[in-house]
Amino acid sequence: MRYLGNKVGNGLAIGKVLVIRNQIPEIKEWNLVDVNEKENEKKRVLDIVKAVISDYERVMNEAEEPEIKDLCGFYRTLLMSGSLQKAMTDKIELEDYNVFGAIKVVMSEKEKELSLIDNEYLRERSKDIADVTNKLLRKGLGIKELDLAHLTEDTILVSEEIAPSVLLSKHLEHVKGIVSELGGKTSHVAILARTLGIPSVFGIQDISNILQDGELIFLNGNQGYLETELTDRDIAEAKEKIVKAALLEQNLQEMIGKPAITKDGKQFEVAANAGDLTELDKLLEVKSDGIGLFRTEFLFLNRSTEPSEEYLFQVYKTFTEKLEGKPLIIRTLDIGGDKKCSYLHIPEEQNPFLGYRAIRYCLDHKDFFKVSLRAILRASHYGNVKIMYPMISSLEEIKEANQILEEAKQELRDQNIPFDANIQTGIMVEIPSVACMADLLIDEVDFFSIGTNDLIQYGLAVDRVNPTVSKLYNFFNPGVVRLIKHTIDAGKGREAKFVGMCGEMAADPLGIILLVGLGLHEFSVNVASVLKVKKLISLIEAEKAEALIEPIMKMKTAEEIESCLNQYAKEAYGEYY
């Protein structure tokens, strides 16, 4: 069986399942038995807090990874809070709680305060507080921390929700993967897993009840799935994949700052996708050829009022300047019923993916849209900025969006605010109809960016997170390949226009061969894949990849196309594949 979840990344793993039940200590007695013990009890609670603070300080000093230092630093400042410590001693003094009652009541209040705020980041922090609470209680009760040092075999930790403290251990050499039901990309666990390079998949419902301790599973953190019921052949293949991936990984550093050029000298751009600020530093580190997809939703979600033009401008300007002239493609707001923004009043929809979202909403709310456009235009003065509209399904929408853009430009001109007058505009190609009429739309835009995740989802009518149909989701379905080819062909021979791709297919080893063959101009991939894509491109001979296209276009099944690409992949990628 294959279970799909949210990819947290960090590679592939095979190992035996260890289901971790969250260590929530049971409190039997909440109140003081002897009220004359208050002074001692108050001292005890402060001692517990102090002991846990010094535990965190020890980890902080031992750790080399800045993320671990940061997390421990956050926990430390949390516990050093004067008001928190006072609240605990007050619970004992005024309400006759014992240490455990005081810790639990005070920490739960804080946890609740945070969890009620409509902000994903702060909600994640409320889970940190739960983790700290349990650590305080374990300390008070003398319960030992979960010890991963006794593991002797490669293990994949599985839990409803992994507490960050589990990963603040020095004995993680046998922890090869992490699977959890809950937890987002911004959770501390995800950040720690990334720092420690542990392959992880989150968001698989009920998985801690489905999997059994000791069961062997394969985990693909890059694509976000796990596989159970492995045959001997599956196991051998998985192990080989892991070895080769590790070998490839070791040889990626050489690609930093280098252009992606095929063996026969054809150059491609490899840009990164960015959707929050934590990625910016990593992105600068790998020196991608710019940002091919800047998702702006994070600036709009998790707040109660719409962001101001000034705020958006500051963020866009920061990104623009840090890229030092490399392109930054800013996608205008792609929001809808599935990504809630309380202040936008988008009604509940039965089918938000086919509903009132993205450009459809923005064109109806011109003033709101114009704020974003003005912010982007203003940032364009500081570097190489391009605008991209999402969810375009017709020519009329492009014209209408450009009309609003012109109005925004005129307003800035009237106010003598500088912007790049030649700013390029393009569209996401993610609705099949648009791919079909790419040749009719190219005149209206400067570029296309093919969003494969949605294009395939809409094109094949497959919800890829639904495990019962996800197998149908395939990059190489001949229908999908035709949609992509038609879009890329529309840009050919058109000077100053280009076609890019910002979906997972652009980072797939077989996908890369097909796309090089089709003549895609720009690959925009997750930051973690930038160097890998550059490296793989450098191993390909463009002429050979191009020669595959004619036979591929005659093939009738995904399987045939895949095996054709696979054959060349073995030749080109060699020891890495």
Added chain:
Amino acid sequence: MQKKEVIVKSVTGLHARPGSNLVELAMTFSSDIKLLVNDKEINAKEVLEVIMGNINCGDHVTVVTNGTDEVEALNKIAEYIETTVE
């Protein structure tokens, strides 16, 4: 008492890491340190108050310090808010 108005440069605002780093910095001073922003008064030594303060990039924050090292505290905190861009 010392006072200075600064503009938040951090693109993440003071919710995440820049917020908790600010608190760590504030804790190194003995003075009381308050942040006045959006009609709220936030104790700069309380990490939850700071990260829940909804302080975003571009917000105007008045830093108020009071105590024996108030001048140095004001300078360091103001400088931190004005120069941290992550």
